[in-house]
Amino acid sequence: MNNNFTMIEDNEKIPFTAGYHILSSVDIPQWIVKFRRAGMESYTKNFASFCFNSRIKDFIKDDDFELKPVDVFPSLDSLLKYRLLDIEAYTLVLINGKYSPDLSYEDELPFSVFSDSIDFSLRDDSEFLNQKLVLDDNSFIALNSAYLSDGIVLEIADGEKLSKPIHIISIITTQNEKIFFNPRVFVKVGDNVNVDIIESNLSFDCEKYFENRVSQFVIGKNSVVNDYKITDVSFDSLFVENNIFNLDDNAEFNQVSFNSRFGNYFIKNISYIEKNASFKSFSSFEAKKNSMLDCDCILNHIGDMGESDVRLFSVALDESDVSFKTEVNTKSCLNGVKTSQESRVLLMSDKAKARIKPFQKIASEKVKAFHGAVISGITSAELFFLQTRGISEDNAKLLLMKACLANVLQNIKDVKIYDEFFKLIWL
Numbered sequence: 509m510n511n512n513f514t515m516i517e518d519n520e521k522i523p524f525t526a527g528y529h530i531l532s533s534v535d536i537p538q539w540i541v542k543f544r545r546a547g548m549e550s551y552t553k554n555f556a557s558f559c560f561n562s563r564i565k566d567f568i569k570d571d572d573f574e575l576k577p578v579d580v581f582p583s584l585d586s587l588l589k590y591r592l593l594d595i596e597a598y599t600l601v602l603i604n605g606k607y608s609p610d611l612s613y614e615d616e617l618p619f620s621v622f623s624d625s626i627d628f629s630l631r632d633d634s635e636f637l638n639q640k641l642v643l644d645d646n647s648f649i650a651l652n653s654a655y656l657s658d659g660i661v662l663e664i665a666d667g668e669k670l671s672k673p674i675h676i677i678s679i680i681t682t683q684n685e686k687i688f689f690n691p692r693v694f695v696k697v698g699d700n701v702n703v704d705i706i707e708s709n710l711s712f713d714c715e716k717y718f719e720n721r722v723s724q725f726v727i728g729k730n731s732v733v734n735d736y737k738i739t740d741v742s743f744d745s746l747f748v749e750n751n752i753f754n755l756d757d758n759a760e761f762n763q764v765s766f767n768s769r770f771g772n773y774f775i776k777n778i779s780y781i782e783k784n785a786s787f788k789s790f791s792s793f794e795a796k797k798n799s800m801l802d803c804d805c806i807l808n809h810i811g812d813m814g815e816s817d818v819r820l821f822s823v824a825l826d827e828s829d830v831s832f833k834t835e836v837n838t839k840s841c842l843n844g845v846k847t848s849q850e851s852r853v854l855l856m857s858d859k860a861k862a863r864i865k866p867f868q869k870i871a872s873e874k875v876k877a878f879h880g881a882v883i884s885g886i887t888s889a890e891l892f893f894l895q896t897r898g899i900s901e902d903n904a905k906l907l908l909m910k911a912c913l914a915n916v917l918q919n920i921k922d923v924k925i926y927d928e929f930f931k932l933i934w935l
Contacts, residue, residue, distance in 0.1 A: 563800050567746045567772055573688035573718055575655065582681045582712040592708055592738060592928050597675035604680055605691030605719070606658040618668055622661040646776070648748050652690040652722045659692035666698035666728065673704035673736075673925070680711035680719065680741065688718040699728035699756075704922055707737040714742040724752040727759040736925050737765040738932070743797055745771040752778050755785040757811065764916050765791040766932060772800045781845075783811030790916040792821045792933070794909075795828035795860070804833045805849075812843035819850040821916065823909045824860035833865040836877065844874030852882045854912045856905070910934055 581603065587593065600621060601611035607623035662674070676693065697703065711717075727733055741747060747770060755761055759782070767773070770793075779787045787807065795801050807816045820832045834849040853862035864881040886908050894904035913933050920926040 561774075563772055564746060564748075564774075568718065573686050575688055580681050580683055580713075582679055582710075586712040590708070590710060590740075592675070592706060592932075593677075595673065595675065595706065595924055595928060597673040597706060598670070599675045599677060600660060600662070602658070602660065602676070602678045602691060604658075604682070604687065605678070605689040605721075607660050618670055619665070619674070620661075620663040622663075623659070646750060648720055648774075648776075649722055649750050652692060652720050652750070655690045656692055658689065659694070661694045661696070663696045664698055664701050664703060667700045668698065668703070669701070670703050673706050673922070675706040675708065677708045677710070678721075680717060680745075681713050682715045682717050683713055684715055686716050688720075690720045690722075693721070693723040695723075695725045697725070697727045697731050697733055699730055701728065701731040701733075703732075704734045704736070704925070706925070707735065709737075709739040709741055709747075711741040711745065714744065716744045717742070718746040718748075720748045722750045722752075724754070725761065726754045727756060727761055729756045730758045731756075732760045733762070734921055735761065735763040736920065736922075736929070737763065739765070739767040739773070740769045741771070743769065743771045743799065746774075747772065748774045750776050750778075752780075753787060754780045755782055755787055755814075757783045758785060760786045761788070762786075762919060762921070763789040763791075764919050764929065765789070766913070766916060766929060767791070767793045768932065769794070769796070770799055770801070774800075774802045776804045776806070778806045778808070779816070780808050780810055781814040781816060784813045785811065786815040788815075788817040788919060790819045790821075790919040792913040792916045793823075793830070794913060795822055795824045795830050797826050797828065799828040801828070801830045802833075803831065805835070807834075807836045807847060809836070809838045809841045809845045809847065812841050812845065814841070814845045816845070816847045818848075819915065820852070821912050822853045822862070823856060823912055824853055824862055825856045827857070827859045829861045831863045831865075832881075833867070834879070835867045835869075837869045838875050838877075839869060839871040841875065842872050844872060844876065846876045848878040850880045852880075852912065852915075853884075854909065855883065855885045856909065 598617060599613040601608045695705065725733065753761055777789065781787050789805070791803070793801055801822065803820060805818050807818065809816065816836065818834055822830045824830045830853050832851040832853070834851065836847050836849065838845055838847065849866055851864045851866065853864065855862060862883045864883060866879045866881050868877050868879065870877055886905055890908060891901060891904050894907065895901060899907065910933060917926065917929060920929055
């Protein structure tokens with residue numbers, strides 16, 4: 509496969525509806541032509557069936573998006589409102605997908621960060637390019653690769669024990685520009701490492717924008733990574749996020765995600781879990797207005813005796829639309845694994861919509877698999893119980909909403925981070 513991932517011809521506007529037709533099932537997009545000419549046919553398979561989505565097409569309809577980065581910064585007042593910035597950490601800041609060394613903490617970092625010419629940095633890791641990220645049915649990853657220009661590569665050496673978390677802050681601030689950008693975040697953790705990572709996705713003073721991000725975590729043997737993620741972005745946004753997790757033998761990955769504001773949010777998490785490795789992910793989403801949430805989690809157990817646990821919770825208000833899909837594959841694990849999935853959507857409006865689709869491929873009787881799926885509203889019995897305790901009806905509904913979102917707190921191990929997540933959810 510050709511490793512030339514830089515396909516950018518210029519920094520002019522991207523006319524989605526006049527030539528590129530990026531998500532059309534009929535026309536062939538220009539970036540697919542580029543990939544075919546570069547000998548990267550595997551990225552373009554199943555394009556039409558995977559990418560056809562009316563919500564995305566409506567969002568980009570009749571709009572020209574700027575591909576070039578917008579060099580503006582958020583106001584200090586906006587940043588000061590964000591609580592997690594108070595946590596002492598090694599801070600790495602991306603502005604509109606581009607790494608900002610001026611705003612980052614770079615003094616005596618106990619790990620390596622690469623940002624300039626990120627495509628060259630990634631190209632040096634042939635295993636990453638040729639094996640770990642070849643997903644034939646994922647055209648959004650192909651799109652990210654076609655226009656890859658910004659992001660960071662973070663490498664933590666074997667045996668490193670960090671004294672404080674790494675905080676990756678991604679800030680979108682477009683002002684009057686409509687931008688389209690494709691950042692990539694690559695975190696490579698060596699063997700026998702213990703690290704906490706905080707990911708903050710924020711937007712301030714934003715015009716309509718389209719972010720197509722790819723993040724990958726490669727976690728070495730016997731390493732433990734605790735990942736804490738916050739998303740608070742513009743309602744007038746299209747945020748497509750593909751996250752790939754590769755866990756080596758005996759590795760452990762624990763993620764807690766709280767998403768309090770978003771517009772059109774499409775998430776796909778794909779994990780590859782080796783022998784005795786553990787992958788746990790707890791996520792809460794507060795869907796408001798006419799937000800669209802499509803969350804797809806795929807768990808691939810490729811080694812025996814592994815463990816996975818995915819729990820998805822959402823409160824759906826107003827005219828929001830929520831979809832949860834979970835899939836577990838255990839065909840390579842004849843000696844057994846333990847896996848569980850739980851999804852719950854609390855409908856707070858007659859106009860809100862929700863779908864839950866759990867799917868499990870079990871290949872051995874030694875696999876222990878559990879799943880649960882619930883879509884419900886608030887019952888009269890729940891309201892009556894709280895009102896008998898002197899709580900008003902409005903406060904009772906708010907309490908039940910917060911309780912649903914707060915399910916993620918049980919998986920937070922750091923006390924300071926727990927306190928900040930508690931404030932974000934409950935206050």
